[in-house]
Amino acid sequence: MNIRLEETADWTAVYTIYAAAFGQSAEADLVQRIHKDGDLILSLAAYDGSAGPVGHIVFSRLILNAAPGVKGAVLAPLAVVPSHQKHGIGSALVAEGLERLKQAGTDLVVVLGDPNFYGRFGFSPKLAKKLRTPYDGPYVQSLALSERGNEAHGPVSYARAFAELK
Ligand SMILES: CC(C)(COP(=O)(O)OP(=O)(O)OC[C@H]1O[C@@H](n2cnc3c(N)ncnc32)[C@H](O)[C@@H]1OP(=O)(O)O)[C@@H](O)C(=O)NCCC(=O)NCCS
Incomplete structure (x- = not known):
């Protein structure tokens, strides 16, 4: 398994990963919109030999309105094709x-x-x-990657694409 920056030529395959993993196209459309709006920070794909990409993860910009010096990111979405799930690929993409x-x-x-x-x-x-x-609720979680991250507080703004997610 090889994890690297996604290749533009693989976009159709990446779209298919999200559609298959979520059973709908909303998350794939979200990825496309994040790209288009210029809000992408990082996207990685997991490649399984000649089979092409089988997993994908996206990080987009997060603005901390009360702490503008803090550099934030949102992890979403993340997907692995059903045939390759539970083999550590999702975890490897996150790590x-x-x-x-x-x-x-x-x-x-x-x-x-x-x-x-x-x-x-x-x-x-x-x-x-x-x-x-x-x-806000029990499913929102954060991870500090620096001391400054631990001090982050207050209202945050996600990339615009999330507000348009149905
Ligand atoms: C979630 C997902 C990306 C995990 O990818 P994966 O390659 O199967 O994950 P890994 O093999 O690295 O890890 C599997 C572990 O996570 C657990 N896990 C996987 N999905 C989980 C979920 N939705 N909730 C809780 N635990 C989950 C598994 O039970 C397994 O636990 P174990 O290591 O104790 O056996 C994948 O299942 C997926 O694409 N799901 C559909 C889309 C989705 O829900 N995306 C996440 C949105 S937040």
Whole structure:
């Protein structure tokens, strides 16, 4: 399994990954819109030899309105094709993405998802309680990648594409 920046030529395959994993096209459309709006920070694909991409992850910009010095990112969406799930690919995409963001100086990452999955990477609903997000509740979790990330608080703004998600 090889995780790397997605190749533009693979976009159709990436779209198919999201459609198959979620059983609908909303998340694939979200990815496309994040790209189009210029809000993408990082997207990675997992390649399974000659089979092409089988997993994909997107990080987009997050603005911390009360702490503009904090560099934030949203992890979403993430998907692995059903035939390749439960083989560690989703976890590898998250781990590689977080490592790259940390190297790039990102302070805080926010995710909406199951704490049983994201908790293994250190994401915490407790830390996210200091933020005010459009999705507040037990599934919002955050992870500090720096000391500054631990101090993040207040209202945050997601990329515009999320508001348009149906
Ligand atoms: C979630 C997803 C990306 C995980 O990818 P994956 O390659 O199957 O994950 P991994 O093999 O790295 O990890 C699997 C582990 O996570 C757990 N897990 C997977 N999806 C989970 C979920 N939605 N909630 C809780 N735990 C989950 C599995 O039970 C497994 O646990 P184990 O290691 O204790 O056996 C994949 O299942 C998927 O694409 N699902 C559909 C789309 C989706 O829900 N995306 C996430 C939106 S937040």
